[in-house]
Amino acid sequence: MARHSRANQRRILALAHAGARRAIKERSELYRAHIEWAFRQPGMHGRAISCCAAANKLNERCIPSPMGSIWSGDQLIRTARRLGLNPRPARISPKLSPILVRELWTQQPDITPAQVLERLGPDRPLGLQRARNLLTSFRRAAANRSAIYRRIGWWFDRRTVLRVRISATWEKHPEWSAIQVIAKLGPQPLLSPIWVRRILRECRRGVPEEPTLKRRKGRRLRRRRTAQ
Numbered sequence: 001m002a003r004h005s006r007a008n009q010r011r012i013l014a015l016a017h018a019g020a021r022r023a024i025k026e027r028s029e030l031y032r033a034h035i036e037w038a039f040r041q042p043g044m045h046g047r048a049i050s051c052c053a054a055a056n057k058l059n060e061r062c063i064p065s066p067m068g069s070i071w072s073g074d075q076l077i078r079t080a081r082r083l084g085l086n087p088r089p090a091r092i093s094p095k096l097s098p099i100l101v102r103e104l105w106t107q108q109p110d111i112t113p114a115q116v117l118e119r120l121g122p123d124r125p126l127g128l129q130r131a132r133n134l135l136t137s138f139r140r141a142a143a144n145r146s147a148i149y150r151r152i153g154w155w156f157d158r159r160t161v162l163r164v165r166i167s168a169t170w171e172k173h174p175e176w177s178a179i180q181v182i183a184k185l186g187p188q189p190l191l192s193p194i195w196v197r198r199i200l201r202e203c204r205r206g207v208p209e210e211p212t213l214k215r216r217k218g219r220r221l222r223r224r225r226t227a228q
Contacts, residue, residue, distance in 0.1 A: 027066050028082045034063050035080050039087040051077045051087070092126050100124065101134040109161035110190055111135070152208055159190055163199060170203045 038057045043049035049057075051073035058071045065071045066079065080087060092100065104111055104119055111119075113131040120126055139160035143149040148167040154160070162185075169181050176184075178196035185191060202208050 028079050031079060032083050034058060035085060092124050097126055098134055101131060102138060105135060105138050110158040148203060152202055152206055154208055162190060166196060166199045167203055170200055
C-alpha cells in the first residue's frame with residue numbers, strides 16, 4: 001500500500017475539513033428562515049430577544065436542531081454565525097458593561113440609571129437594575145476614599161460626588177460660606193445654596209440631619225412606651 005507524503009496528507013485533510021464545513025453550512029441554510037424568525041421575536045422589557053429565549057421559541061414549535069435534538073442558546077448562536085447572521089445582543093457582556101457605565105458616570109456624576117440606558121442606546125442594551133447597581137458601586141468607591149463621608153455616613157445617590165467635593169473643600173476652608181463653595185465648584189444643576197448650607201452644617205456636626213431626626217423620633221417613641 002502506497003504511503004502518501006506529509007504534504008499530500010495535509011492537502012487531503014484540508015479538503016476533508018473544507019468539505020465538512022461546506023456540508024455543515026449547507027445543512028444550516030435549511031434553518032435560516034426559522035432562525036431569522038426566532039430572533040425577530042420580542043424580548044423582555046422591550047429589549048432584543050436573548051439566544052436562550054430564541055432557542056426556546058424554536059423548541060416550542062418543535063423544530064429540531066441540525067443534530068436532531070433540541071436547540072440551546074449556544075448552538076443557536078453558532079448556527080446563526082455560520083449563516084452570517086449577527087443578532088442584536090439582549091444585554092451587554094458583564095465585562096463590557098462596567099467600562100461603558102463608568103465612562104458615562106465619569107463624564108456626568110449625577111447621571112441616573114434611566115439616562116445610562118438612554119445614552120447606551122438599543123445597540124448596547126443594559127438592564128435598569130444592572131445600571132443602578134453599577135452606579136451605586138462607583139459612588140460607594142468614591143465615597144470610601146473620603147474620611148468625612150465615611151464618618152458622617154451619607155447615603156449614595158446622584159449627589160455623592162458633590163458631597164465628596166464639598167466636604168473636601170470644607171476641610172481646606174472651614175470658614176467658607178455656601179456661596180463661596182459654589183463659586184469654587186462651579187455652577188451645577190444639583191448645587192443649590194440651601195442644599196450646600198445643609199451639607200456644610202452636617203460637616204461641622206459630623207452627623208447627617210435626616211437620620212438624626214429619625215433617631216430622635218425613635219427615642220421619643222421608646223420613652224413613651226416605657227412610661228406607659
